[in-house]
Amino acid sequence: MSKGSNLVGKFTTSVKKFVQDVESDHTRDGVTSTNERLRMVDSKINESYSTIKGALTSLHQNYESAKADNGVYNRYKLFKKMIKTVIKLDTQYWILIEIPKQEKHEQPSNYVMRCCSVLEKANATIDGKSSNARQAEETRIQSNRERLKSMSIPEIEEENKQLINDVYRLLKRYNNLRNTVHELKVSYMATKVYPGPARYFMLKDMVKSVLRHPSYMEVCHEDLIANNMISNGT
Template sequence: MSIRSWSSSGSGGGGRRESQRGKRGNFVGKLTQSVRRIVKEVKEDPIEGGQSREEVIVLNERLRKVSGLLDSSFCLAKEALLGLHNKYDGAQEGGNVFTRYKQMKLMIKEVIRLETQYWALVEVPRQEKTEPLPAYVLRACSMLERTKAPRDGAGEETDEEQLELIDRLDGLTITQIHQENQKLTTDLYRQLKKYSALRALIKGLSDAYAASKIYPAIPRYMLLTTMIRDVLHSPEYMELYRLVPPASPSPQAAS
């Protein structure tokens, strides 16, 4: 065997040995992490209510995923209503009654079409009068997970984000994760309420627009104007507008 052949063979063997050592290192690292997790689960007592460490971690992941999914639909509803506001203010700057009549029909249709696009806005349940906050949030999570596939990856984390979350949760005690879940539950509850309010505005606008079709142009013009103003002056929209940058239209302009 030539020196070059022997050298090449030896180099290839060294590369294989390095690869095998790398694989063994990864395996040992994963095994060590698993052992530490098991030891931590054994040492820790279940929290009040009997939830194990694995259960509180699963709940943490569920709450985060549903929050991301809901935020996607909330942003769609928000942008639709803000767009309605901008278009309505623009329509008041010029044109005659018939031009504004056509413009108002179009701007309303752009909002209410979200009601016909099942993939756009998620459905959330109503909270029963005697239903506790945590129970309602869990019921909403179950409904969203069962009936809504993520739109364009909404609510889904990348592999890197999932690994970062797993590593971070591994460094927390079961009590700390439980406390984090309580905060996530409260935040998601507020998110559900805000989204439901915007969804109700869009649903009400859709129903009112459909009911107005039986009227002639002039009376309907007045009805469309009232519909838009009712939305823009509603407490739900005013609360939404309060959170947008100052460059957006002023609610007083719609009066």
């Protein structure tokens, strides 16, 4: 076994042990720390999720606009442009956060806490936030700590369970959208060997495939529910 494999194995083992330690810590400090970590990972993933969701929503809007153009060549150029804008998220790795895949028999709670550990390490290594953003984050953390002080340990644990469920669903949605974008990039690159006329129909079908993909349809459904709630004043 290589030295690199040994290091990966040791890191994985240490993370799993850390997760077990967190789950067994039912003190006030322990459950408060877990709450803060869950809120941190929720915020981090939401940033990237919003970015990729916005890119796909723009793709949808641009596709609908392109259909009004009667020129096939113009639509061909528009299809290329809108697809390249989206797949940039997959080629420029620093735009979106990287999260580990869930292991086959890994429990959702363990997976969420493992993602917390991974993102904490990444956040400690790379911090591109402005001073204002860091200050705002510190203010949110302090405000949450004050809120938790008025809660009992069982109440915080119950909130943590809900946070784990929410973060887990967000992780799944985010991973699904990332996979969709990656598949789009692979398909787009594969069309480069084809002549323009044939490629036009390929690009068109690729965009339609993304817009009909279950992961994007879930986003549309999510937005529809949110808009209905706003309309109903709830």
